[in-house]
Amino acid sequence: MNTLALPSLKPDVRPFILCIDDNEMYLRLRKAVLEEAGYTVLSATNETEALEVLSEAPVCLVLSDHMLRGTTGTELAKRMKEMKRDVPIIVYSGRVPETLRHVDGFINKDEPVANFLSLVHEFVKRYWE
Numbered sequence: 001m002n003t004l005a006l007p008s009l010k011p012d013v014r015p016f017i018l019c020i021d022d023n024e025m026y027l028r029l030r031k032a033v034l035e036e037a038g039y040t041v042l043s044a045t046n047e048t049e050a051l052e053v054l055s056e057a058p059v060c061l062v063l064s065d066h067m068l069r070g071t072t073g074t075e076l077a078k079r080m081k082e083m084k085r086d087v088p089i090i091v092y093s094g095r096v097p098e099t100l101r102h103v104d105g106f107i108n109k110d111e112p113v114a115n116f117l118s119l120v121h122e123f124v125k126r127y128w129e
Contacts, residue, residue, distance in 0.1 A: 016057050017120070018042045020050045020064040020076070026109065030063065030116075037117050039124070047071050047079075054080055059087055060127045061120065065109075066093035077102040088123045092116075 017039050021027040024045065031041045042057055044050035047070060053059070062080060066073035073091035080089060081102055090105035107119055 016040050016042055016059045017124070018044065018050065018053050018057070018059045018062045020044045020046075020062065020068070020073075022046060022065065022069045026065065033113055033117065034120065037120070039120070047076055050076060051079065051083070054083055054087070059084075061123050062087060062089040063120070064089065064091050066091050074102050086127070088127055090119060090123060 017034055019027060019030045019034065019041055020043070021030065022045050027043055027045065031043055034041045042053050042059065044053050047068065050062075050064070054062070062077075064073040064076055068076065073093070077089045077091065080087065088104040089102070090107060091103045092107045092109050092111075094109045105119055105123060107116055
């Protein structure tokens with residue numbers, strides 16, 4: 001697996017990334033990839049868990065599946081932006097939705113790991129600097 005070096009951020013600080021997916025296999029995969037790249041990952045499998053984590057932890061980036069049970073990634077992004085406007089949100093999916101106005105980035109679920117990590121690094125660095 002190709003891994004990218006963690007970008008230089010604040011010394012001795014590991015940024016928290018919130019990863020949301022109701023498919024636990026994809027959630028474990030994303031978490032493993034991100035942790036191998038040096039990130040600290042908090043995870044949620046539904047909207048309630050995600051909003052709770054966002055309200056309690058210093059999250060610098062949110063990654064969410066678009067198709068969640070009971071809601072969509074774009075609807076969840078809208079609620080999250082009401083809580084923390086400055087936290088970037090990337091939505092990923094196996095299917096690209098028509099409108100993504102409440103998200104800051106989008107990536108296909110089947111995108112190569114290197115592309116996924118590159119997008120994550122870009123958003124974390126932008127937020128952290």
